[in-house]
Amino acid sequence: MAAHVLRLRLALLFGALRGHAGHVVRVVLGLVILAAATAGACWALLTMRDAAPDAVRTVTVLGGSAVTLGFALAPLIGALDDPLDPRRFALFGLPRGRLAGILVVAGLISVPILALIAIAVCAAIVWADHGVPVAIGVVSVVLGVLTCSLFARVCGALASLFLRERRSRELSGVFVLVVLVVVVPVGVFLASLEWRGAVPQQLLRAVDALALTPFGAAWAIPGALAAGQSVWPAVLVAVATIVALGLLWLWAVRRLLTTTERPGTGRERAGLGWFGVAPGTPGGAIAARSLVYWFGDRRYVVNALVIPVAAAITTVPLLVAGVPPEIVALVPVPFAALFLGWLPHDDVAYDSTAVWMHISGGVRGVSDRVGRLVPVLLVGVPLLAVAVPVATSLHGRWAILPALTGVCAVLFLSGLGLSSISSVVAPYAVSRPGESPFQQPQRTSAGGAVAQGVVMLGVLVLSAPVVWCGWLALQGDTTAATTALWGGLAIGLGVLVVGVVIGSVVFERRGGRLMEFAEST
Known part of the structure; x- marks a missing residue:
């Protein structure tokens, strides 16, 4: 059954290239843009082989935290149907725990995850050039990718349960304001720092704080070792995050399989504006x-x-x-x-x-x-x-x-x-x-x-x-x-x-x- 679900996942990926000409053009254009962005990120990381460890640590932790947050927010903001929604597999009669595990593995086969793996591998290569053991880099990649995938699974399930037919331009506007509250102050703060050839201490303290959060812990493991710090706090936070997300995913699968999806095409709420969001x-x-x-x-x-x-x-x-x-x-x-x-x-x-x-x-x-x-x-x-x-x-x-x-x-x-x-x-x-x-x-x-x-x-x-x-x-x-x-x-x-x-x-x-x-x- 697991192999069958994985084959279905691959078929869905290639099936996105079928359809009318306009759809195919949009998909191809999106893939080209994503491939270009991935290549640019990989090249930028590989050019840091000779950079100071603090600079590499800052880039990987900040970038990894931002990417992880993006995987968590994307299902909440977007209104796309999830092809791996557990309710689609209810007729197979699989045990809930086994189905949850199969869907997590199938979720790793996606274009964004593959792009993330490529970038994470380049980061591991850079850390290897700075004397970090390859095993530590591999652990960081595995934990980081699993964290991103589980965040996407869990947040997608929560959106399916609680935000169904409630996502609209008003709700998107709220998310834009939330992002504005975070991005603009951070941007002003970074612009105010005096670099003088080294990473400012304020930024290093921010990186240390992110290293103890679910978003940055997995990506901070190699940097902690390179900086002579203990890697165990970051490892424990990363593992605890995966365990917590795994438990949330199991609960979400059980809830999705035991609740009925609300009917309707969304037209019933069309035009309600804020009343459809509140x-x-x-x-x-x-x-x-x-x-x-x-x-x-x-x-x-x-x-x-x-x-x-x-x-x-x-x-x-x-x-x-x-x-x-x-x-x-x-x-x-x-x-x-x-x-x-x-x-x-x-x-x-x-x-x-x-x-x-x-x-x-x-x-x-x-x-x-x-x-x-x-x-x-x-x-x-x-x-x-x-x-x-x-x-x-x-x-x-x-x-x-x-x-x-x-x-x-x-x-x-x-x-x-x-x-x-x-x-x-x-x-x-x-x-x-x-x-x-x-x-x-x-x-x-x-x-x-x-x-x-x-x-x-x-x-x-x-x-x-x-x-x-x-x-x-x-x-x-x-x-x-x-x-x-x-x-x-x-x-x-x-x-x-x-x-x-x-x-x-x-x-x-x-x-x-x-x-x-x-x-x-």
């Missing part, structure tokens, strides 16, 4: 509706676009006043964090009469509060993740990065917590749906200005200790920078949790008042 819970539905408003309603779009403009304008008077540019470079990011956290302070009012759906449906307050925060988190976290390292790079001293991160975290998260309370305690009239964002209704009281001011002042008061630590870090106190980081995260998360809890209770108790407000504005 979980099928009250909080998920509210989050999806809020996302639709945030990216489609002109009032939300204008508010979001004003934030970076307002943050950038703050630099002008500072530069005119003679403040050093390296200090001014740090100012816009905390201002953006403050305004992002403050943005949803009147979110209920923007719903207008649509808020009746939440109240009449008996939605719990926590679902309403958390669901409304999803859009601003989805926008704010990537924006700050990119802006903080960029501002730090412009400042020129990376020791300030923890302090700036803590200050932005406390301003952003505290603002969200207080806004969760303000939007149900003191909502005020805003422009109605479809009206100009710049058209504001007449108000008979100053309640709106008071609500805005209280939220802003509350955020500043709660953030004051962290801002003070950030100022000390700017004067050169590295201990204050660490204090600002952890203090900002602790205070910000604490205020966010407390704000959501209080806002949830108030929402449930003031449902009637909120309906009256929505009908009267």
